[in-house]
Structure formats: structure tokens, C-alpha cells
Amino acid sequence: MAYIDNVLFILLLSAGFGYFAVNVKKLVRNIKLGQPKDRSDNPAARWKNMALIALSQSKMVRRPVAGILHIIVYAGFVIINIELLEIIIDGIFGTHRIFSFMGGFYSFLIGFFEILALGVIVAVAIFWIRRNIIKLWRFAHGDLKGWPKSDANIILYFETVLMVLFLTMNGADHYLQTQHYSHFIEAGAFPVSGLLEGIFSNFSLESVEIIERIAWWLHITGILIFMNYLYFSKHLHILLAFPNTYFAKLEPKGKFKNLDSVTAEVKLMMDPNADPYAAAPPPAEGELPAKFGASDVHDLDWVQLLNAYTCTECGRCTSVCPANITGKKLSPRKIMMDTRDRLEEVGRNIDANKGTFVPDGKQLLNDYITPEELWACTTCNGCAEACPVNIDPLSIIMDMRQYLVMEQSAAPTELNGMMSNIENNGAPWQYSQMDRLNWKEEL
Template identity: 75%
Template sequence: MSYLDNIFFVIILSLGIGYFAINVKKLVRNIKLGRDVDRSDNPSARWKNMAMVALGQSKMVKRPVAAILHIFVYVGFIIINIEVLEIVLDGIFGTHRLFGFMGGFYDFLIGSFEILAFLVLFAVIVFLIRRNIIKLKRFIHSDLKGWPKSDANYILLSEVILMTFFLVMNAADYHLQLLGFRHYERAGAFPVSQFIEPVFNGMNPSAVMMIERAIWWLHIIGILIFLNYLYFSKHLHILLAFPNTYYADLKPKGQFDNLESVTNEVKLMMDPNADPFAAAPPADENTVPQKFGAQDVQDLNWVQLMNAYTCTECGRCTSSCPANITGKKLSPRKIMMDTRDRLEEVGKNIDANKGVFVPDNKTLLNDYITPEELWACTSCNACVEECPVNISPLSIIIDMRRYLVMEQSAAPMSLNAMMTNVENNGAPWQYSQQDRLNWKNEN
């Protein structure tokens, strides 16, 4: 490489990483729009959770076919980044196969990369077939049309292109090594690309070198484009799966959080020494009025917003949701996608108004998610159990239900009747309190 090539490479690399850093900053800003919640408890359990679920893919294996294919892609993505590191260093310093001095170990690395690249190609092609030819039900659901469907295919096709570039680049490099052409000294083992290498037989070595260099540039530029595309795609989980599993709720799945304000009111009512007629303490001017539940994304906590960005759109939650299976409108995947889309809309509003959110007469509730969807949920936690990265659509559903009930008194008639009966009769059914214990005399 000439010095001009090195300078151009550094400029391209700086632009790619710089734009990525801007998107990461925006991502962190958007997540921090949520309410604060403390997830610093029990760090040992959290590290274990992250190691098992994010690193160990423990929840993926419930569906073994998809799990094996995903492991090919996952391990390939992690390991092949070592090759990317060499490419970056070669581009900066004008070297060629900088790590080649490692000898036999380098041969093992390059051989492993090639095998993984081939497995990634195989897995991605199977994924494309599952989505577009076999058309598995969870990939043709009504909430996965338009951009979400296209996004998944763009990602898969990008991986096909990048892996193909990698193998063809190595094949051309190997061909030049066999010829001993210029600086192409023997380095690396090529168990897959050796079968591509014969394509270059009979070609002018200078032409093969031009092909190798062109693909080298396309490969690294493609990686930088892919890196910056992550923010706009479902593949953001590549970056967020680890913090998302670390900060996941460790409480039993059936245990809901109590609202602190309501808990304090109940404690006050049960305190025999409390004065029920005492005036409430004066409100601080800077205190934001307490809102029960969630109407918009700012009312959710930051972990829930991170959940939305981490969603892989795999559809496991929706395919196991009993409400969705029986034809109800609810789709837990749509809940997460809608939350992310609304959060992105709020973020763009803030960007357009110099860091300040200007009310846009829209909310997550009603404009994105309807009460019909929320009340279809049975609170069974099937979606939470199925999610491979420990996302909880249920927590968002419960918070939005709380808003409907406690802020708008907009619960369904059957639920209002039940709550009225509990208040008046001490039981969900409409009968006299004196009859509550009659059931024990029925035998």
C-alpha cells in the first residue's frame, strides 16, 4: 500500500467509527429518557445470567434447529473479528497479513475463520429460505411486514456478501502466494478458499492482485457500513444483548412491582397513629407530578427502553402467546417494536428541537398500542420465558394497564365490575359479604 492509500484508509475508518459513535451516543440518550430503576442488586446472579443467556445462548436451544444455525453465525461473528483486526492494522500500517509471523498458529486461525465463514454462509442461506420460501408462521405474521421484513433480509444478504468477499479475497491472496508474486508470501491455511483459487488460473497476476485489493477494500467498507446499519436494524441486539441480560429483572416471573406511591398510601391508612385529616406536604416546584403507570415512552423505565432496542424480532414471544394463538390482537413482538419506534420518534423530536422534547400530540398508548391489545394479555409470562435475550413485554403491558385503570378509569366493564365487587363484597363475585363463607358448608 502507498502512503496515500494508508491516509485514505484512516479517513474511511475514522468516518465509519465516528458515525457509529454518534449513533451510540444517541442510543444512550434515548434509553436514559426512561425513569430511573435500580438494577445494581445481586451482581453475581447478574453476571451468571449474562454468561448463560447472552454468551452461552442457553435460551436459544429450546428450538434446536434455529439454535445451531444461530450459534454458527454468532461464533463466526465473534471469531472472524480477529481477522478484521488484522485487516484494519494492515490498512493503517500498509502491511500485508501482519499476524503471519505467528506461523502454525496463524495457519490454524485463518483455517478456522474460513470454516466459520462457510458455516455462516450455510446458516444465513437456511435463514433466508426459512423466511422467504418455507415462510415460517412467526416470520409472516402481520406485525412483521414492510420495513421489519425487509430489514431482516437486508441483514442476511449483507452477511452473505461479506462472507463471500472474505472467501474470494483469501482465494485470490492464496493464488498470489502460490505464485510468489511480489509481497504475497506464504501465510495462512485456506481449507475453503483453496477450492475457489483455481478460478484465477491463467489470469494475469497483476489482474488477480487488483481483484484481491478491490475485494479487500469492499470487505472493510462493507463491515463499516454494516456496523453503522446496526443502529437502524433489529441486529442492534448484537451490542445490547449483554447489558440487557445483565440488567434483567431477577424477581420471580409472577411477581409484579408495587407502585411506591400506592404502597405509601396503604401504609398510611394502616397506621393507627396517622392523622387521616392531615394536610399533604407542600409540593416542590421542581417535582414532576406522579403519574400512575405509563402513557408514553418517558413513563417507562430505562431497562424497558433498552429492552425495546434489544428486541431481535424473532417472534418467539408472539408464537407462544396464548392470546395471539387464539386470534386476539395482542402480539408481544409488536409491543416491543412499537415501543422502539415511538422512542425513535421522540428522539428525532428532541434532535429537531435542540435537545428539548416538544409535545407532538402523540403517545405510545393509543397511537401505537391500543387498549384492546393490552387487555388481551393473560399475564402468563410466556413471552418473557421464551425471549432469548430476557426481554419483558409484559412489564410494559402492565404499566400501560395501570395508566388506563388509575389515570383514566378505562378498565373493561368486566374488570370494573370485579373491582367494585371486591370493594363492596370482599370478593370478586356479586353476593352479600355474609355469604362469603357459604362454600365451606357445601360438602
């Protein structure tokens, strides 16, 4: 009976990390559904990007209020969870504050953790007010209806409860230490939770121990639940911001990629020794015919799918999008959320069919993202520049545009007219090639 708590804790820990591993495996599989993309170049620049953007959050502080508050919450969760290691060891072996042998440094750590926990509670309260009372435009936008709006508030409540449990656990522990009760040895400094001593003095020592144990169990259970909730929430960026910034595009944002198949065709046209009437070689066995652009998540590359899962839903991209600002339907945030939702739908399809995707008659184009949204984009790259974790919505928009133009000939009338004029007249305007140089007469 003496070890029943330890056994229960090990079972809880195994279940929490086991389910987390299952979700991570599913996440990796879904991302790998994307097309190959080589992002192994220039590792030094990639490590620098990850350090500056994901770790130091250099792009977050471009909006100082939100940036500083986010850093407090981020630092609080990362640093406070260092104590999670001690909780795990204590839970497995039945010890009490196993790292207390560090003496003064341990006291500094616990005190620092508590100040950060209080900072997190204050920052989360301000975030909640910004979302639900002030209702900032980017949080009240139409693409945050339903689950995305609820998810953001659930996370704020979760973070508050975890920090309150942390301080309650420490406060009860500290009071029992001062009373030299049972195995509660004096260890650590408690500048915040120590203020609760007056409350605990109204209870018997046995009751305070029960409060400490309940808070301890709820705190570790809450952390495990929150860890597994990440997969279903926008807070997945806590984990994916690091690989996403590492694998982000390094080329200038205005540089667009050329389609290899089109480049090869142009080179063939310019080759005087090539046979213009030669038939294209048939696809190899098991290889699908070449497809221009993207109509579904399978056609996007794995970096774009990683982008979709990393989206923080902060709305900075949409708030600077000139198309959205002028009332167009396009929202870069919605592009990323739709891509993630479709990818999740495809993943559930694979799970339901024992590892094989069965066509469901749906695709990302039209069922999630409309051509109206795609053609509203000005390709200004404002969304990619504003994103705090280097997500590139424009790359998805351009790939889907390519599909519309090159596979469905479904470009807007004005664009089709311009392309026809370039093909026939060598200029975007509808006049004879013989008149192309008439403008020079006006100089």
C-alpha cells in the first residue's frame, strides 16, 4: 500500500506520454503526405532564423504590447516546466523536492518560477480582456467563429488554472515546511505563494497536506492533459515553431519558383536540335501524370503542410492583408486554417481506412478555399512578413492559382485576355505587333 501513489503516478505518466506519442506519430504522418521539398541548404542561416524568431521571438515584439505579454507567458511555461522534472522524479520515487540539495540556487529557481507564474496569470488576464471585452479586430474577425474562438479561450483558462494550482501547491508545501510537518523539509523560496500562509493557518495541518496533494496531482494531470490538447489546438505552434522557422524559405520573399516541367518545355522549344513533334515520354510504372499546381493537400509540399499545423491563428497576416482590408473575401489566416482542417480530414480518412486514403469527393480547392479568395491576393507578401513564426500563406495561394490556370483554364477573364494578348501580340495590350514600337515616336 505504501507504493500505491507511485504506481498510480507511473500509470498516469505512461498514459499521458503514450497518447502524446500517438498524436506526434499521426502529426508526422500527415505532414509527410506532402510533396518532397529540399530544405537542407544553408544550415547556419536556418539555425540563426530559429534562434532569433522561434526562441527569441524577434517578430513578436514588432507589436510591443502583445509581444511582451506573449514572452512572459512563453518564458513562464518553458521555465516553470523545468520543475516538472522534479515533480516526475518525486512522483516516481516518493521523494520530496529532490533537487533541494542545490541550496541557494534552488531557492532562487523556485522564487523565479513563482514570480513568472504570477506574470503569466496577469498576462493571460490581459489577453482574455483583449479578446472578449475590447474585442480587437483580428480576434473578432469572421474566420475565428466556432471552434477557433472557443479554443483560444480554453487555452487561456487552462493556463490560468495551471498557474493557480502551481502556486497553491507551493503555498501549502511552504506552510507545512514552516510547521516542520511530516516529511516536508525546508527547501526553496516562495515570494508569491508564501503570501497564502494566512489562509492555510486557518486549517489543520492534515487538511493543508490534503490541499497540497490535491493541487500537486491536479497540476501534473493538467500538464499532461494540456500537452495532449496541443495537437487539437492552435497552441501546437509551441512545438512546431522551431522546425517551422528552421525550414522556412530563405530566398527573397518576392522570388517565385519556376515549375520544372515548364522550364524543361521552354528549354526544349529553344533547342534547335529538338524534334518539336516528338511525343512526351509516358510516366513510369506507378507514377502519376504530371500535375500543375495544387488542388488538394496531397499536391502541396511538406513544408506548406508544416506551415498549416504551425499557424498560431494570431491574425497578424490578415490584419495587414490589403485585399482583406479593402473588403475582399481573402484572409491569409483562413487559408492556413482551411489547409490544416482539410489535412486533418484526410488524416481521419486514412485512419478509418487502415492506412489508405479513399477518395472522398472533396478537395481543398472549392470545398474549403474558393477561387474568389485566391484571385483576391495581390502577392504583396505582407502576410509572410507579418507572421511571427515565418509561415508563408502566399506559397499555397500561388500553387492553387497555378492549378486553376494550367489545369482548368479557369483564370479571370481579364487575366485570360492579357495572356492571350502576350501570346499573340507580344504585349498585354490588344494591338498589332507591328505597332509595338509606336510609342517611341512620342519621345
